[in-house]
Amino acid sequence: MEASNLQAARTGTRTGAMRGLGPGRILLDGVLLLLSFLMLTPFLWIFSTSLRLPKDSFTLPPAIFPTAWHIGNYAEVFAKVPFFDFISNSLKICLIIVLGHIFISSMAAFAFSRITFPGRNALFLIFLSGLMIPGQVTIIPQFILMSKLGLVDTHLALILPGLINPFGIFMIRQTMMSISSAYDEAAYMDGASRIWVFLKVILPMSYPAVAVTSVISFIGHWNDFFRPLIFLNSFEKMTLPIGMTALTGAFGTGNLSAILAGVTLSLIVPLLFYIFGQKYLLDGITAGGLKM
Incomplete structure (x- = not known):
């Protein structure tokens, strides 16, 4: 009896699955698969070319797999420029910015969403208006300020302005609201303090927004080229985007394989960051969609 019930359940499951695979669903899956392949093609070409001999970099038509595998391109990257220093500089700066940004933004979001005080909404609108100001507009005042503080050509000149971002405050506040x-009220009735409510009740429930803000902040500062170019002078303090220009200068246009080997290495850290944060990122997007 149990065996027949189990068989019937399996048959029903297969029937339901087949029923869901109608022509429309098959067409949609096919289109999504094609779009996914088109989006992955540049990355596949970059990785494939990084393993080719320099003379095979410009072969037409381009092949998916190299005819001769040459992993020496990666060794040449580290031999020509201090690539590991560039990666460690960018990683240190981005991690400090993300941690500080989340700490400050979540506290500000808690104040704007859970604490009632005079002028709260007006002050929040002032913070929010910062989203309308391009970063290039404030670069000169920032440089003058950092110069007077003696922070030019230090990583602090990049870290301090990145700690506060109106978008992070807005994103987390909307979730807390x-x-x-x-x-x-239940926590306060049990004698909890405001900081305890923030750390133990509200912040854990806001983790999807915190995750989304973390990923966006990390990727944005990892790819930042403009501010490091302005604030940093010492070669050993340069971040990865600036280091990539040094790599291009070291190899020129004749060794595209080695340049793309450096590009491949530069993608590893943000890719790992996204992979490990993907679950929380999708939860944040889903939660935001449900609240809308």
Whole structure:
């Protein structure tokens, strides 16, 4: 009897699955698969070319797999420029910025969403107006300020301005606003302090927005080229985007394989950061969609 029930359940599951695979679903899956392949093609070409001999870099038509594998391009990258220093500089700067940015933004978001004080909404609008100001507009005042503080050609000149971002405050505040005030009231009735409510109740419930903000902040500062170019002078303090220009200058246009080997290495850290944060990133996007 149990065997027949199990067989019937399996048959029903297969039937339901086949019923869901209609012509429209098959067409949609095919289109998505094609788009995924088109988006992955440049990355596949970069990785494939990084393993070719320099003379095979410009072969037409381009082949997916190299005819002769040459991993020496990666060794040449580290031999020509201090590539590991560039990666460690960028990683240190980005991690400090992300941690500080999340700490400051979450506290500001908690104040703007859970604490009532005079002028709260007006002050929040002032913070939010910072989203309308391009970063290039403030670069000269920032440089003058950092110069007077003696922070030019230091990583602090990149870290300090990155700690505060109106987008992070806005993103986390909107999530905290959607959390019922009953949680706060219950915690306060149990004698909890405001900082305890923030750390133990509201912040854990806002982790999707925190995750999204972390990923966006990390990727944005990892790819930042403009500010390091302005604030940094010492070659050993340069970040990875500036280091990539040095790599291009070291090899010229004759060794595209080695240049793309450096590009491949530069993609590893943000790719790992995204892979490990993908679950929380998708949760944040899904939660935001449900609240809308």
